[in-house]
Amino acid sequence: MPYTPMSDLGQQGLFDITRTLLQQPDLPALANCLTQMAKQGALADRVNILLYHPLHQRVSFFGTDKHGKEWHYEDEMVLANGPVRRVLSRPEALICTHEEFSDTWPQVLNLELYAPFGRYCLLPLAAEGKIFGGCEFIRNNDAEWTDKELNRLHTMAQVVALVAEQIQSRLDSNLGYQQLCRERDDFRILVAVTNAVLSKLDLDELISEIAREIHHYFSIDSISIVLRTNRKDRLNIYSTHFVEEQSPIHDHSDVALAGTLSERVFKSGEMLLLNLHHGDQLAPYERMLFEMWGNQIQTLCLLPLTFGNNMLGVLKLAQCEAGVFTPQNLKLLRQIAERIAIAVDNALAYQEINRLKENLVDENLYLTEQINNVASDFGEIIGRSDVMSNVLKQVEMVAKSDSTVLILGETGTGKELIARAIHNLSERNSRRMVKINCAAMPAGLLESDLFGHERGAFTGANTQRIGRFELADKSSLFLDEVGDMPLELQPKLLRVLQEQEFERLGSNKVQQVDVRLIAATNRNLKEMVLEREFRSDLYYRLNVFPIMLPPLRERPEDIPLLVKSFTFKIAHRMNRNIDSIPAETLRALSRMDWPGNVRELENVIERAVLLTRGNVLHLSLPEMDYCVPEEKPMQLVASEEVREGEDEAQRIMRVLKETNGVVAGPRGAAQRLGLKRTTLLSRMKRLGIDKEGI
Structure with a gap:
């Protein structure tokens, strides 16, 4: 026209x-x-x-x-x-x-x-x-x-x-200039991403950093790293979805390889670029991706992660809006994928090294336990001395019965471990052992904790509470520091032991329970009974089968085994590599008195592990002076004999007058009477003696 x-x-x-x-x-x-x-x-x-x-x-x-x-x-x-x-x-x-x-x-x-x-x-x-x-x-x-x-x-x-x-x-x-600018910017991005990902050895940290960097530079919505698992035909997919910019969603999935787009990339070793549509036949993971973004058309780019001749995985990028996967961006993303493959290979190697290292530590601990020659039923109890062997025999004897056990011993000797071993060897081991420390709370709270309470039983009782005895029904209850239980609670405990029944605070309904009691104390209950600080009937009810734990100083042959076990356990917990303990250190530790027993030894080893640089345990012996008890002065024999016609109260009052009311110390009344300070004060209270009025 x-x-x-x-x-x-x-x-x-x-x-x-x-x-x-x-x-x-x-x-x-x-x-x-x-x-x-x-x-x-x-x-x-x-x-x-x-x-x-x-x-x-x-x-x-x-x-x-x-x-x-x-x-x-x-x-x-x-x-x-x-x-x-x-x-x-x-x-x-x-x-x-x-x-x-x-x-x-x-x-x-x-x-x-x-x-x-x-x-x-x-x-x-x-x-x-x-x-x-x-x-x-x-x-x-x-x-x-x-x-x-x-x-x-x-x-x-x-x-x-x-x-x-x-x-x-x-x-x-301007094309030449723009091309130079583009190449400069691409190079800067490549260097930044390479520096960011190659500095990460932990796999989870690496994957998070990859997602953060790619989203920052390319504004891609979903970034995934797909790796093969140890199981055949399974994939691990670590994904980050930037549905909300400030709160990305992190997801870890274990999916079947068959039918996924990643399978096509694993087979071909080539990049895959395509659009997902609502009607496409999709694997569950791709369908989830599609649904997460409101069934919008997804442009997917899958890049192989290849290092050397080994294909480690797939970098999977999903984007809703078009225009991201331009030829220039794809070229840069290919280069980034090559760097990511190196970083993934490093992280997987680091993961394998850590796994082998942990296996070695576990094998070392296992061998140490074998050296102890103690049955696995005794858990963490370590010892092959005669005295400890005798204790473990007693544990085996009483464990199968429902008899009450009283574990005696100094602080730090491992009374709770013995209680746990008794429970684990008993017929009640299908349920967990319940424990409570009688010295850790005042009498009112202890009663509520042991027996429970009804709502409104006292001020602050806003809800009903089940006590430890009910929790321990058909199981074992471990009462630690039973010697510190207040006198007013002891009759109620005695009734539970005898009748297997009690009432919650604020209730008159009788609760029936089937509880096996294991008690422990570091105090002399027999002496407390004489001083009327502990009920005699409760003492005899608890003292059915007493087990006396020896202090550490009476089993020095167990100290090297304990030192090795504590060293490897604590070093493993702190991610330290300590595989050797000098023989001189073991000999020196075996010669010490350990007034704090096993707990004190463990604390000393923990401090030594912290201070050790290298793989040989370093223990500075001058710093161990506090472990060696000072020589105790010879206890003076009571110099005050009972005078004729003088009863106990008169004798105590006379000695208090002669010491000007001083109870403790080397020149105090307790020393002259040959009593402990607490014992003397208890007797004074019982006899109504007021030192201030003397």
Whole structure:
């Protein structure tokens, strides 16, 4: 169709249009500006520019999407075989309706570049006698263009060809500089990501850092590292989903390999780039990805993580919005995947080294336990001395029965370990042993803790509480420091032992229980009974089967075994590598008196492990002076004999007068009477003697 370039536009009008279009920075902006001009002149509702690149046979689309946003899209197949192909072969106007367009080029409409329209016109863009693209004018309604309107469209297309060539030329002139800038920026990103990931040896920390860096530089929504597991045909997937920028979701899944996209990458060893659609057949993990983002179309990029000839896993990237996986970004992501593969290989090697190291430590501990020659039923109890062997025999004898056991011994000798061993060897070991320390709380709280209480039983009892005896039903109850139980609670404990029944505080309902009692104390209960500090009937009820634990100083042959066990256990807990203990250190420790017994020895070893640098336990013996007890002065034999006709109260009062009321100390009344200070005070209280009144 012949047309007049100037048409009915005046020279000034054409000049103004050309100047406005030349001011546009790029081709999407040019298409947007043309759309506004076409709307003002009622010529079209949308204008798009199509450029053809003959070398790659690619068509670039510049225009607006269905939401009115500027859009740039490139395509080597669909657009290149669309309407622009007709214009390249026949340089004349192409005009059609939506139905005709859909029938001829349905694949172009599937690209979703075109919102529904009524009438379509494509005019060629030419420069120096050669067509290099086309200009699309689209009307939403089905109104045909008049000859006058078509003349204006031809005029605008001629101007667009001139302006597009100028803009493209300007952009091409900056292409070299932009390419250098791009390569510089890519190099900086590559260095930053490499430094970040190669510094991490822990696998979890490494995966978190990979996700953080990739999201920071590429704004990708979901980042996953897929690794093979020790089980055949299973995968470990470590994912981070940036649904919310400030609170990413971390997920660890164990999934089947079959049917996943990762399986295709493992088989081919090549990158996979595709779009997920709602109707696709997807593995559960891919379906979960799809649903997490509201069933939006997902663009997935799967990159193999290959180090040497070994494919370690897959870097899986998912993105909702298009435009992230450009050729330039894909090239950079390939390079990043190569660095990530190195970091993953390092982390897996570090993980394997730690596993082997822990196995060695476990084997060492196991061998140490074998040396002890103690049955595994005795748990953490270590000792092969005669006295400890005798204790363990007693434990075996009494464990199968339901008899009450009283464990006696100094502080730190391991009374709770013995109690646990009795429970573990008993018929009640299917339920856990319940324990309570009688010295750890006041009488009121102790009673509530032992027997429970009803709501409103006392101030602050807002809810019903079950006591330790009910918790220990059909099991064992361990009463530690039973010698410190207040006198007023002892009758209630005696009743439970005799009748196996009690009432909660604030209740008159009798509770029946089946509890096996194991008690322990470091005090002399027999002496406390004589001094009326402990009920005799409760003492005899507890003292059914007493087990006396020897102090550490009476079993020095066990000290080397304990030192080795504590050293390896504490070093393992602190992530230290200590595999040797000097023989001189073991001999020196065996000669010490250990007033704090096994607990004191463990504390000393813990301090030594902390101070050790290297793999040989270092124990500074001068620092151990506090472990060696000072020589105790010889106890003075009671010098005060009972005078004729003098009862106990008169004797105590006389000695108090002679010592001016001083009870303790080397010149005090307790020393002269041959009694402990606490014993003397107890007797004074019982006899009603007030030293202040003497």
